[in-house]
Amino acid sequence: xxxxxxxxxxxxxxxxxxxxxxxxxxxxxxxxxxxxxxxxxxxxxxxxxxxxxxxxxxxxxxxxxxxxxxxxxxxxxxxxxxxxxxxxxxxxxxxxxxxxxxxxxxxxxxxxxxxxxxxxxxxxxxxxxxxxxxxxxxxxxxxxxxxxxxxxxxxxxxxxxxxxxxxxxxxxxxxxxxxxxxx
DNA sequence: TGCACGATGAAC
DNA sequence: TTCATCGTGCAC
Numbered sequence: 546x547x548x549x550x551x552x553x554x555x556x557x558x559x560x561x562x563x564x565x566x567x568x569x570x571x572x573x574x575x576x577x578x579x580x581x582x583x584x585x586x587x588x589x590x591x592x593x594x595x596x597x598x599x600x601x602x603x604x605x606x607x608x609x610x611x612x613x614x615x616x617x618x619x620x621x622x623x624x625x626x627x628x629x630x631x632x633x634x635x636x637x638x639x640x641x642x643x644x645x646x647x648x649x650x651x652x653x654x655x656x657x658x659x660x661x662x663x664x665x666x667x668x669x670x671x672x673x674x675x676x677x678x679x680x681x682x683x684x685x686x687x688x689x690x691x692x693x694x695x696x697x698x699x700x701x702x703x704x705x706x707x708x709x710x711x712x713x714x715x716x717x718x719x720x721x722x723x724x725x726x727x728x
Numbered sequence: 729t730g731c732a733c734g735a736t737g738a739a740c
Numbered sequence: 741t742t743c744a745t746c747g748t749g750c751a752c
Contacts (some may be wrong), residue, residue, distance in 0.1 A: 588736070591738070597735085600749090604749070606749085607748095620747085621745095621747060621748095622734060622735065622747095623733090623734060623737085623745070623746080625736080625745055626736050626737070652739090661736050661737065662736085678741070702735070702738075703735050706734085707735095
């Protein structure tokens with residue numbers, strides 16, 4: 546397993562979202578290493594993207610999105626579910642990639658399809674917000690033996706309020722993979 | 729200081 | 741289709 550370098554995240558957000566598919570999310574908590582293979586992700590392009598939290602500007606919550614790439618952006622949604630993002634592009638851009646589904650690899654309990662369930666299975670909560678993804682307890686890695694993937698592009702989930710941004714195909718998943726969160 | 733509303737998931 | 745449940749952003 547090779548931990549992804551910061552330069553991986555410091556690129557076009559759409560490219561990062563596509564390239565994160567097939568990579569491995571790792572969280573070591575209380576000596577237990579939880580690992581899941583990323584199956585589905587969504588790109589949130591920056592402050593101009595009305596579906597992105599960063600479109601509100603820099604606030605206490607969104608400042609992480611405007612920070613340097615390769616950090617986590619974790620937030621609570623609907624008062625009960627956590628969502629996990631990786632910050633992308635250069636500092637100040639406000640972009641990130643939301644992880645939506647994992648294939649269980651090691652020490653994952655319960656469902657891993659859907660952003661909230663993914664976080665629950667991985668033991669991710671607000672304490673992991675703004676965590677460096679080049680740390681040793683929370684990171685994303687590749688296997689060193691990547692196979693070519695067939696990637697499907699679809700509109701993002703749950704952003705109907707975002708006008709024309711709602712129809713942009715910024716959701717990506719591995720074709721025909723059984724762990725996709727929804728069709 | 730108050731309040732409407734989610735980048736969801738599960739039940740009905 | 742409804743509802744649980746609370747941090748966030750913005751109106752007052």
